[in-house]
Amino acid sequence: MTVARSLFIPLVLFLVIAFLIGPFLIIVAASFSAGETLAFPPQGFSLRWIAKVFTVESFRASFGMSMFLAIGGTLAALVLGIPASYALSRYKLPGAEIVRTIVSAPIIVPGIIVGLALLRYIVVPFQIGITLALFMAHTALILPYAVRVVSASLENLRSDIEEAAVLLGSSRLGAFFRVVMPNIRGGILSAFILGFVTSFNQVPVSLFLSGPGVRTMPIDMIAYMEIVFDPSVAALSSLLALMSIGIVFAAERFLGFSRYV
């Protein structure tokens, strides 16, 4: 009885961790396989699939596209989102709730619907190029995260420090850059990381908007797997995971990222 009980919690814990980390470990293990097909357990050990990732032309192109969308889209979302968050949190605006809802919509509405809607009602009628369409879509998708996270850090910041700055001779705008921005930079960084990861992992919207020669990384990986079933996709996944971990680790190390999320 007591033995059974004392084993219960560790067992549940083990299962949860196995379920969360297990698939990831399998992918990592598979990346080092010496065999020709994606399989587990890996056949032998080699770095050949890791090396191959860097030679696949389409991977390089789609990685570049995804990086551009993730960084550019997040920056654009912050440029729009920071002033929006500021206005929402500092002024009692009529219709603020509506703006908040609209801004949050992309989190609630399934991506596949957003993608279809963008394609049908914006991209096709206005003849927008694929890259621009993807950029706009990713910006829109990241915006809610930017507004939410930045708003949260603005809520925690007293507004009277801006008035204090003004009374010490600063203009209103100057006060924003001198005392608001430095105090919400953790929130901005968190929003950046969330936005970056969201954009990088985005599939449904990108699926609709990708076109000839322009693909994001995940879309390209799916396309690759439909044709070639070798472990290089696993190797690529491991490398991407390593990149994400590196970013979060660096952010935590240098800026105490976890305080803001």
Added chain:
Amino acid sequence: MSDASYLSLQKLTLTYGDSPAVPDLDLDIRKGELIALLGPSGCGKTTTMRAIAGLMPVKSGRVRLDGSDITRVPANKRAVGLVFQSYALFPHLSVYENVAFGLKLKGMRGQELDAKVQSGLKSVGLSNFANRRPAELSGGQQQRVALARSMVMEPKVLLLDEPLSNLDARLRLEMRTELQRVQKETGVTMIFVTHDQAEALALADRIVVMKSGKIEQIGSPEDIYNRPTSSFVADFVGFENIFPLENGKLKTSGGLINLSSQPPSAAGLAWRPRMVTLGIGPFRGTVRGTSFAGDSREYLLDTPIGPIKAEVEASQPAYALGAELVFDLPAEKAAPLARFA
């Protein structure tokens, strides 16, 4: 500009949306004066301060400072300092950088800046804390940083919104002395807001008592303490027994009452507990409550004219709970009130 109106509020009206917070305020303040703005919470003290600082739009009326009309001058060009109730220190900057903030905006650099910041920190006793962040300071120390940050700017007027209310009792006393010292040393014109009459009485050259956005009485601490002109001020400064007068008679819950001597002509009379005489007099009462306060004893009396609070020296014979006694409200000791609200 006359000497008596270095800072002058003329028919100042301030509103939040349509609701008037401060209607038609007139106030003149001399250069170098230490003014206390005293009133209960919600009476418009903060609103008035914010208008003087330029953080609050003026609906109508004018604010004049040092000979010029500053009603429409933006807050960052007014040379008015404000120490916020919450201190409003910049959390991302060190104590040193907080104090240097305004000076740098003025274009001060290098040695001059450093000397100025150091002397500012020294004057509030925080030289050893220059590199700390505000979060690493106690409330009292944060308060001092806020004071130094405003003072180094050499404002024409320094406003302090409830500067002592967030401090514990001991620090409050210390900070009170500090404020007085800084004011005397620099001669800066200072207005501080408080809802604590003891603080106002102890610190101010002049006290402005506010009620519902209007000035109820202006006067020296002695005036306010001894000669309140309205029932509101009397109540605020500790007159516990306050009655309206009607045709020379005291109007009480027990009807119109004749006093033992002829009262002055006024709208009302007010007695502090220690102005009530026990043991002789025309009124009867029952001791309902009693408390010993070292030098004195306080009694709460149940009487036909309503509850009366009395205070007598502890050396006098004590009355027990439930004891019947006689007492007097001597008209000549009472503060005559011109207005009864």
